[in-house]
Structure formats: C-alpha cells, structure tokens
Amino acid sequence: xxxxxxxxxxxxxxxxxxxxxxxxxxxxxxxxxxxxxxxxxxxxxxxxxxxxxxxxxxxxxxxxxxxxxxxxxxxxxxxxxxxxxxxxxxxxxxxxxxxxxxxxxxxxxxxxxxxxxxxxxxxxxxxxxxxxxxxxxxxxxxxxxxxxxxxxxxxxxxxxxxxxxxxxxxxxxxxxxxxxxxxxxxxxxxxxxxxxxxxxxxxxxxxxxxxxxxxxxxxxxxxxxxxxx
Amino acid sequence: xxxxxxxxxxxxxxxxxxxxxxxxxxxxxxxxxxxxxxxxxxxxxxxxxxxxxxxxxxxxxxxxxxxxxxxxxxxxxxxxxxxxxxxxxxxxxxxxxxxxxxxxxxxxxxxxxxxxxxxxxxxxxxxxxxxxxxxxxxxxxxxxxxxxxxxxxxxxxxxxxxxxxxxxxxxxxxxxxxxxxxxxxxxxxxxxxxxxxxxxxxxxxxxxxxxxxxxxxxxxxxxxxxxxxxxxxx
Numbered sequence: 001x002x003x004x005x006x007x008x009x010x011x012x013x014x015x016x017x018x019x020x021x022x023x024x025x026x027x028x029x030x031x032x033x034x035x036x037x038x039x040x041x042x043x044x045x046x047x048x049x050x051x052x053x054x055x056x057x058x059x060x061x062x063x064x065x066x067x068x069x070x071x072x073x074x075x076x077x078x079x080x081x082x083x084x085x086x087x088x089x090x091x092x093x094x095x096x097x098x099x100x101x102x103x104x105x106x107x108x109x110x111x112x113x114x115x116x117x118x119x120x121x122x123x124x125x126x127x128x129x130x131x132x133x134x135x136x137x138x139x140x141x142x143x144x145x146x147x148x149x150x151x152x153x154x155x156x157x158x159x160x161x162x163x164x165x166x167x168x169x170x171x172x173x174x175x176x177x178x179x180x181x182x183x184x185x186x187x188x189x190x191x192x193x194x195x196x197x198x199x200x201x202x203x204x205x206x207x208x209x210x211x212x213x214x215x216x217x218x219x220x221x222x223x224x225x226x227x228x229x
Numbered sequence: 230x231x232x233x234x235x236x237x238x239x240x241x242x243x244x245x246x247x248x249x250x251x252x253x254x255x256x257x258x259x260x261x262x263x264x265x266x267x268x269x270x271x272x273x274x275x276x277x278x279x280x281x282x283x284x285x286x287x288x289x290x291x292x293x294x295x296x297x298x299x300x301x302x303x304x305x306x307x308x309x310x311x312x313x314x315x316x317x318x319x320x321x322x323x324x325x326x327x328x329x330x331x332x333x334x335x336x337x338x339x340x341x342x343x344x345x346x347x348x349x350x351x352x353x354x355x356x357x358x359x360x361x362x363x364x365x366x367x368x369x370x371x372x373x374x375x376x377x378x379x380x381x382x383x384x385x386x387x388x389x390x391x392x393x394x395x396x397x398x399x400x401x402x403x404x405x406x407x408x409x410x411x412x413x414x415x416x417x418x419x420x421x422x423x424x425x426x427x428x429x430x431x432x433x434x435x436x437x438x439x440x441x442x443x444x445x446x447x448x449x450x451x452x453x454x455x456x457x458x459x460x461x462x463x
Binding site: 049050051078079080082083084085086088092094095096105106107145149 | 348351354355358366367371
C-alpha cells in the first residue's frame with residue numbers, strides 16, 4: 001500500500017504545544033512506527049483515522065487511492081468511510097456491550113465471528129462485559145474486532161503491551177500469519193524493536209514529532225539509530 | 230376524601246407524565262448539542278434555559294398566562310388545532326409544569342452526555358457506523374442512566390408544581406386540582422386532615438422518585454480500559 005503524507009499537526013495555538021510534522025512517501029505492506037513515548041506515534045494513527053480536529057491539520061494525507069485530508073481542497077474523509085481497523089492502546093471496548101456484542105457491532109457475520117473467536121481463543125469470554133476482562137483479554141478482543149472489521153488498513157497501537165511474553169509471542173505469530181494469508185496492510189506502532197523487526201517490512205522512527213529515520217526494515221539498526229530507547 | 234385524593238393523584242400523575250415526555254423530547258437533543266459543541270453565545274443560552282431554576286414559578290406562570298390567553302401565541306395555536314381554549318385546562322398545567330421542571334432534566338442530560346468518552350464514539354465511527362447509528366448504539370445507551378435520573382427528578386418536580394400550574398390551570402376540583410393545589414385548597418377551606426393526607430401522598434411520591442433518581446444517577450464507574458472513566462455524576 002502506498003502512503004503519501006505531507007502534513008503538520010499542531011495540538012493547539014501555543015507554540016509550546018505538541019507538533020507532528022511528516023513529509024514522507026513510502027510503499028509497504030506492514031509499516032512499523034518506532035519511537036519513545038511522546039514522539040508522535042499514536043498521533044500519527046489518530047491523523048490517519050480522522051480522530052484529530054481537521055482545523056489542527058495542514059497539508060495532505062493520502063493512503064492508497066484515497067485522499068484522507070487535503071487542506072487546499074478542504075477534503076476531510078469522515079471516519080466511517082476511511083475503511084480502517086484500529087487496535088488502540090486502551091482497547092476502547094464499548095462498556096455497555098458484552099464481548100459478543102462488541103464483535104457483532106462490526107457486522108462481519110456469524111461465521112467470521114466464530115472463526116475469529118476460535119482462532120484467538122475468546123470462546124469463554126463472549127458473555128462477559130469489558131470490565132470483567134483483564135487488560136490483556138481486552139486487547140485480544142480489540143484485535144478480534146479489528147480483524148473482523150477487515151478494513152483495507154489495520155492500525156495497531158502497541159496492541160500487545162499489556163500481555164505476558166508468551167501470549168505476546170503467540171499473537172505476534174498469529175498477526176504475522178494473518179497478514180500474509182488475508183493480504184492485510186498494517187501500521188504497527190511500538191517501542192519494542194524486536195516486534196517491529198519480526199512483523200514489519202518498512203520502518204519509520206519518530207522522535208519529538210519529526211521523522212528521525214525511515215527505510216526498509218532490513219536496513220534498520222534500531223540500537224544505533226535510536227539508541228536512546 | 231379518598232375520591233378527591235385519588236382524583237388529584239391521577240391528575241397530578243397525568244400532568245407530570247405529559248410534562249416529562251415533553252421535556253425529554255425537547256431537552257434530550259438540546260442537551261446533547263450543548264454538551265458536545267461550543268459556539269458563540271452558548272453560555273447565555275444555557276443561562277436562559279436554566280432560568281426556571283431561580284425564577285419564582287408564579288412569574289413564569291404570569292408569562293405563560295399571557296402566552297396561553299385566547300389571543301396569546303400558544304392559545305391561538307392550541308385553539309386552531311383543537312377548537313378549545315388552552316387556559317384553565319390540565320394541558321395548560323402540564324406545559325407549565327414542564328417549563329418549571331425543564332432545567333432539572335436539561336442539567337442532568339448535559340452531564341450525562343458530557344461524561345460519555347468521545348474516543349468511544351470515535352472508535353465506533355472507525356468501525357463504519359454512521360454518526361447517527363453511533364448516537365443510538367453508543368452515546369444514548371451510555372448516557373441512559375443519567376437521562377433516566379434526570380427524567381425522574383423532573384417528574385417529581387412536575388408532580389409538586391404549584392405556582393405556575395395554578396396561574397394557567399386554575400384550581401378546579403376534578404379538572405385541574407393537582408395534589409399540590411389540593412393541599413392549598415383544603416387548608417384554605419379549613420380541612421387540615423385532608424390537606425395532611427394530600428401532603429403525605431406527595432411526600433411519599435417525592436421520596437420514592439428522589440431515591441430512585443439518585444440510585445440511577447449514582448456515581449457509576451465504567452471501565453473503558455485500564456483507566457476508569459466516570460460516566461455519570463448527577
């Protein structure tokens with residue numbers, strides 16, 4: 001999938017507020033975004049998802065064939081038409097719905113839900129409400145929801161940070177397998193270089209709101225390029 | 230006495246339920262707009278809408294009296310729709326009770342909508358749900374307890390309304406004599422035992438409504454993730 005980003009996001013009018021600036025074009029199937037806390041990784045996903053106020057953006061954002069945002073033509077594609085799946089850091093499951101209803105709201109169909117539930121081992125959780133789940137369980141449900149959404153781009157924001165090492169390894173393998181078998185394009189945000197190395201074919205390193213490095217994963221040397229992490 | 234009490238109780242409930250329905254229909258979308266948008270003059274509009282909380286009900290009744298008079302705006306519209314005058318009817322009392330109880334519901338509803346995490350709604354939109362569907366399936370259910378608490382407290386307020394309802398509905402036994410009006414009429418007629426019975430029933434209804442309203446609007450905490458998000462604090 002081709003990405004053409006040339007935008008500036010300014011969190012507020014004051015010059016002291018956070019600013020993310022990106023002028024970057026790349027083509028990749030699985031893009032890793034790496035950087036320390038506060039570098040702008042999640043903000044980048046928010047911009048792609050349309051969660052940021054368009055008034056705080058300048059420039060253009062194109063993903064694939066779609067123009068998501070273009071200040072010059074006043075284009076701003078509504079969130080519900082962006083056809084993206086999202087696994088946020090805090091899962092954002094709907095608290096008034098059971099796990100089953102959280103998955104059904106995506107509208108993937110009973111067969112797809114059954115397959116996904118079985119693949120991720122969620123069978124025992126289906127009747128529970130989000131507040132009855134552990135942090136890790138919530139993240140797996142959020143991953144299931146994103147898989148069922150089957151958008152043309154999946155955005156994963158440190159999805160496995162709340163999981164233990166063994167479960168993280170299992171799910172990384174599952175995600176890797178899933179991306180290959182179902183032809184999923186994804187952006188994977190993490191501050192774990194090993195996860196990005198395992199999953200991604202292109203890497204963007206952010207620091208303090210600017211791109212510090214970008215290029216193919218096999219030419220990325222995280223411990224020298226970002227040795228402050 | 231029992232017949233008069235039952236008649237006043239049923240009339241009060243009818244007036245209060247109609248008033249509450251009107252309030253919910255008008256104030257729910259209004260509360261959502263006020264809770265979720267910022268615009269020039271919003272503070273002034275909110276202040277005007279909350280005015281019945283502090284104005285003497287009788288002065289609101291006076292304004293409604295002019296509006297509901299045969300040549301008033303509401304009186305004319307009502308007469309053209311029904312062929313009857315609006316003043317001195319239970320419908321006039323219901324409108325007056327609704328105006329008085331309106332800000333209590335509006336305030337609760339604004340707090341309920343403001344407490345729904347915006348990111349949850351945005352997440353639902355990224356799943357492909359249109360904003361209107363998202364409002365029905367995410368915003369409204371999450372605000373429902375706060376809305377129900379507000380509706381109940383406004384119902385209780387409408388049940389006990391006296392000043393404005395008397396101005397426009399009068400105090401006609403069997404027609405516009407509510408529980409509150411019944412207390413006043415019986416005291417004026419020296420029937421203190423009957424007045425006490427009316428007051429006792431009013432007290433019980435108000436107590437129940439307040440308890441249930443507080444239970445519905447109690448400080449519920451819903452897990453959005455590891456962060457606890459306070460949903461309602463009415």
